[in-house]
Amino acid sequence: MRRLIQRVKAFFGRRRRDADLEAELAAHLDFAIEENLERGLSLEQARREALVKFGGLQQAREKHRETRGLMKIDIVLYDLRYTFRTLGRDLGFTIAAVLILALGIGANVAVFSVVNTLLLRPLPFPDSHQLVWIAPPPTKCGLSCATYSTDAYDEFRTGSRSYQDVTGYFAFSSPDNLSLNQNGSIVPATSIDVIANFFQVLGVQPAMGRLLRPEDGLDGAAPVIVLSDAWWRRQFNADPSIVGKTLDINHQQATVVGVLPPSFDFGAVFAPGTKVDAITPLDLYGPPRDWGNIITMIGRTKPGVSLSQAQQDAAAVAPRMCWNNKRPDTCGSYKDGVVPVPLKDYVSGRLRSSLIVLWSAVGMILLIACVNLSNLLLARSTARSKEFAMRAALGASRMRIVGQLLTESFVLSAIGALAGLGLAWFLVYWLAHQGSVALPLLSTLHIDGAALAWTVLIAVVAAVLFGLAPGLRTAAGNLHESLKDTGAGSGQGRRNERFRSVLVVTEVALASVLLVSAGLLLRSFVQVLNVDLGFESTHAAAINAAYDDSVPGDKTGDLTAQKRAVIFQQMIARVEAIPGVQAAGISDYLPLSQNRSWGLPLPKGVTPPKKQIDGPLVYVVTPGFLRAMGTRVRGRDFAWDDGPHGQQVVIINRSYARFLAGLTKWPNNDAVGQTLDNGTPGGLQVIGVADDVHEESTEGDTGWQIYYPQTQAQPSGAQLVVRSTVPPATLANSVLMALRSLNPHQPAAEFRPLQTFVDHANSPRRFFMLMVASFAGLGLLLAAIGIYGVISYTVTRQTQEIGIRMALGATMGRVQRQVLGGTLRLAIIGIALGAAVSLAAAKLISSLLFATSPWDGITYVAVALALLAVAFVAGYLPARRASRIDPMVALRAN
C-alpha cells in the first residue's frame, strides 16, 4: 500500500525524479571513470570501461522508472501519444470513423434516454411504486366508464384499508377551459380540477407558495389557482411575487397560491401531448356530486402493501360503492370495475413493445457502425501491416501491438462517444420539445447520469467490438509474409478479404432487418391514415366558443335551452356568412378528444339485458354539425325547431342501430323512425342513422354513438366546427371576429384544424415509425459505405490482375460485370440472411402493426430491391474505376 502511494507520487513527480536519476547516474559514471583513470587507463578507455560495466544506461533508466512508478500507465500514455499522432496523420479515416461512431452512439444514447425515461426509471414522484391508477377494465363507453362518481370516490377512500390516501381529478376538462382576463385581453388557458389532496398523494412539493389544501376543495371556498412552471414563465414572465396575487379568470377573482416545480407537468404524466397550464381544486361536494362518473382515481398504497393485496382490497370495497348514494339501485354498479394497476403501467405500459423495438433498432445501428469501423480498421491495418511487422521484428510483443491497436480503437470510440453525446443532447432537446407528440414524460427528457453511464458503456463495448477483430488478425499475421506481401494477392490479403466480405454480409443483413421493420411500420402507418374515420378531417377546423346561456331563476332549464339555441343559431349564421365557409355546427365534444356516456337507451318494450352493457358515447350537437364534420346521415338532421317541448329526437350511429335492431323486430331492421325508451312518455325518436365515427382512436374499433340536439339536452361546452373551401387557417381571424362580435368575452382560442386531432391520435405511431425509418435509412447508408469500401479496396488490390486480364483481351464490360457480380453476390447473401432473421423476428414487431402482416410480401420485396439497388450503386463506382484501368499503367505500377 505504502509502495503504491509512493509509486503514484513517483508517477506524478516524474520529471524531477528523472533529473535526480540523471544526476545520480552521471555521478556514478564519474566515480567509475575516475577510478579507471587511477588504474592508468586513458580517458577514452576509462569512459568505455565505465559504460560497459554499467551495462546500458537506457535499460537502467527504464528499469528505474518501471520499479519506482506506474509503468503500465507510462505505456498507455505512450500509446495514446502515438495514437493521436497516427490518427492526426490519417485525418480522412479519423473523421469518417468518428462520424460513424458519433451517429451510432448518439442515436443509442438518445433512444436510451427515451427508454430510460418512459420505461426504466420510476415515475418522477417519491416512492412512486406505491402509486396506483384505479380504473375499470377497458370498455366501449369511453371516459364515462373509466371514471367514478364523487359518492363512489368517497366510499372507496373511506372503505379501503390498503391505501394511505386516494385522490383523483376531473376527467372532462376541455382544452382552453379558462379565460384569463389580463388587462383587458382575454387569454385562453387550460386547467385541470383536482381533488384537494392530489399533490399530497403524489408527493409534489411547490416551487413557490403552497399547493392545494383540503379547505380549497370545500363548496363555496374562495377560488384559488396553482400555476404550472411553464405557464408562470410564459404568461407571467416568471414573476417572483406572483403568489398572493389575484387573477381574473372566467369572471372570477382567483388567488394564485403557488407555482408548481418544473419537474411536475400534469400533461406529461396524465395527458400526453397536451399542455396543462394550471391546477384548480375540484368542488367535490358542490354541483359535481350530481354529474355522475367524472373522477379518475389515483391511490397511494400503504408501505409494504403488495399490488395483489391492493387489488383484493379494491374488489372488496367495490360492491359497496354507489353511483349515487341517493339511489340505492345504483349501489354495486362498480362491481369488478375497481382495479388498481401500477401508475407507471398506466402511463407508459402500452408503449413497452414499441420502445423495445426502437431499442433493438438502435442497437442494430450500433452493430452496423461497429462492423463498418471494423472494416475500415481492417483496411487500414492491412495497409499498415508492414509497420506492425517492422515493430514486431524490432521486438514488440504481440500483446504490445494488440494493445496499441486497442488503444486506437478506444481513442476513436472516446472521440466518437463525445461527438455522439453532443448529437444525443441535441436529439433529446428536440424530442423534449415535441409538445404535440402524445407520448408520456417526453417533456421531462434530458441527458442524465444514467445516460452518461450508458454512453461510457456502449463506447467501451463498441471499441472492443470493432477493435478486437482487426487487432487480433493483424497481430496474428505472419511476420515474414507481411514484410514480403506487396498487396498483389498473397495469402494474407486474401484471408483478410474473405473476413471483410463476412463483415459486409453482416452489415447488409442487419440493414435489411432494419429496413423490413421500418417498411412494415410505414405500411401500417399508411393503413392507419387510410382508415375511414367517419368524418372528413381535411378542410375543417374547430374552435372552443364561449357563450353564456344562464337565465336567472330558470327552474326547468327550458329558458336556458331556448337562449342557448338563439346564441348558437346566431354564431352559426355569422360564421356561415364568412366567404369560403361551407357549413358550420356545434358539438360539446369532438371525436378523438373527449367523450362521455349517459347510459343505454333501448327500444320500448325490450327488457334490459342482465349483463352490464356499456352505453353509447353522447354528443350534444346543433343542426348542421354532422354536415360540418362530413359525417353522412341516413334519415334527417336535427332542426332548430326540435325544441324543448317537442318530440325528443336523437341520431344514432350504425353500430348502435345494428345492436338495437338485434334486440327487437323493426321493419327492414331500420332504426330510423323507431322510438327508444328513456323513461319519458314520448320516448326518444330516432330520426337518423349516422356513420360510425372513430371517437377514441384512429386504430381501434368504433363504438356506439348517440347524438342529442342541444335544445333537448344540456351540452358541456361548444366546439364550433367550420367546414370551408379554403384552407382553414386562413379563416381563423374572421371566425374569431365573428364570435367576438356576439360575445366580447370570447378568448383568443386556437382555431384547430380537425386534422390536428387525427395527427395527435396518430402521433405515437408516427413518432416510432419515423424513428425506426430514420435508423433504417442510417443503416442503409452505413451498409452502402461498407460495400463501397470493400469493393473499392478489392479493385485497388487487384489493379495488376485486372490490368493483365485487360491486356489479354478482357473488355471493359466484362471487367465491370465481374466486379458488380461480386458486389451483388455479397448483397444477395446479406439480404437472404436479413430476410430470414426478419421472418424470425416478425413476432416481436407484429404487435405494433396495423392491418399489415409481419410477413408482408410487398415490404420484403421492396426492401430486397432497395438494398440491391444501393449495392449496385455502391459497387458500380469501383467497377467503373476497374474497367478504366489502363493495362500499361497497371502493369508498370509495381
Add this chain to the structure above:
Amino acid sequence: MSPSKLDLLQGTLDLMVLKTLSAMGPQHGYGIARRIEQVSGDEVLLNQGTIYASLVRLEQRGWIESSWGVSGNNRKAKFYAITDAGRLQLEEDALHWKRLTDVMDRVLDLNDAPGAEGETA
C-alpha cells in the same frame, strides 16, 4: 527472462545492498556496486545500472533513505543509509536466506546413487 528467475535475482540484489549498507554505513550507488563486486570477486557479473532499480525499491519500502551529499573526493553524490526498519528487514531476510541455502545445501548433498533413499536419515 521468466518471472521466477527475475524475482530471485531481485531479492538477492536487495539483500546484498541492505547488507552492504549495514556493514559499511552510508554509501553512494557506485560505492555499493563496487563493494558488492569486490566481495563477490568474479562470481557475480553485476550490471551496475541495475542497482538503481533496487535502491529505489528499497527506499520506497522505507528500508533505506537517501540524501545528496559530497563524497571523499569532493563529488556531489546521492548517499544511501539503512534505516531501523531496514535493519530489522535485513535480519529477517538474512535468516530466511540462510534457511533457504541450508535446505538447498542439504538437498543438493543428496546422494545420487540409486536405491540410496535410506541413507539420509
